[in-house]
Amino acid sequence: MLVVVGTKNPAKVAGIRSAFTKYFSDVEILPVDSSSVAKAQPKGLEEMAEGATVRAKFALSKADGDFGVGVEAGIFMVGNVYFDNQVAAIVDSSGRASLGHSAGYMLPHDAIEKLFKDGRELERWAEELSGISEVGDKGGLIQHLTKGKMTRTELTEQCVITALIPWFHRDVYGF
Numbered sequence: 726m727l728v729v730v731g732t733k734n735p736a737k738v739a740g741i742r743s744a745f746t747k748y749f750s751d752v753e754i755l756p757v758d759s760s761s762v763a764k765a766q767p768k769g770l771e772e773m774a775e776g777a778t779v780r781a782k783f784a785l786s787k788a789d790g791d792f793g794v795g796v797e798a799g800i801f802m803v804g805n806v807y808f809d810n811q812v813a814a815i816v817d818s819s820g821r822a823s824l825g826h827s828a829g830y831m832l833p834h835d836a837i838e839k840l841f842k843d844g845r846e847l848e849r850w851a852e853e854l855s856g857i858s859e860v861g862d863k864g865g866l867i868q869h870l871t872k873g874k875m876t877r878t879e880l881t882e883q884c885v886i887t888a889l890i891p892w893f894h895r896d897v898y899g900f
Contacts, residue, residue, distance in 0.1 A: 729790035731759030731780030740881025757784045767799030777814035807832040813884035825887030827880035
């Protein structure tokens with residue numbers, strides 16, 4: 726099975742690989758740079774889902790794979806509380822797409838308000854907070870905040886596993 730992924734981010738690629746190899750024995754992962762097709766800092770679940778889907782479709786257009794996968798991290802609100810979350814989209818050649826989410830975690834309100842006001846990405850703030858350059862390509866902000874108990878790779882794996890659900894239950898989801 727060839728899975729074309731719309732990212733070169735090592736943490737995301739590892740999470741996608743981990744999710745697919747839990748269910749399929751012969752999986753090849755082909756990373757494709759999709760940075761040109763999605764927003765740098767998605768805000769809201771709709772932008773995150775759209776970004777993940779665009780990345781997945783773009784990746785699949787670059788190689789004749791069985792699935793295209795896109796993962797988009799972003800910030801959304803519930804009431805007055807900001808959360809960080811990842812959304813995965815999995816598409817096939819017919820254009821069918823499924824979505825899944827990772828665990829979301831609360832972000833500090835004032836820091837995120839300032840980040841938006843300054844037009845900055847969460848990644849830059851996460852680098853300052855953690856002291857780790859390119860933290861999003863490594864364990865991610867989540868690894869810093871959980872004191873090493875959870876990583877970005879694990880969040881990516883979560884959202885991809887939940888996005889795989891409709892493919893395992895095609896009769897229920899109309900796939």
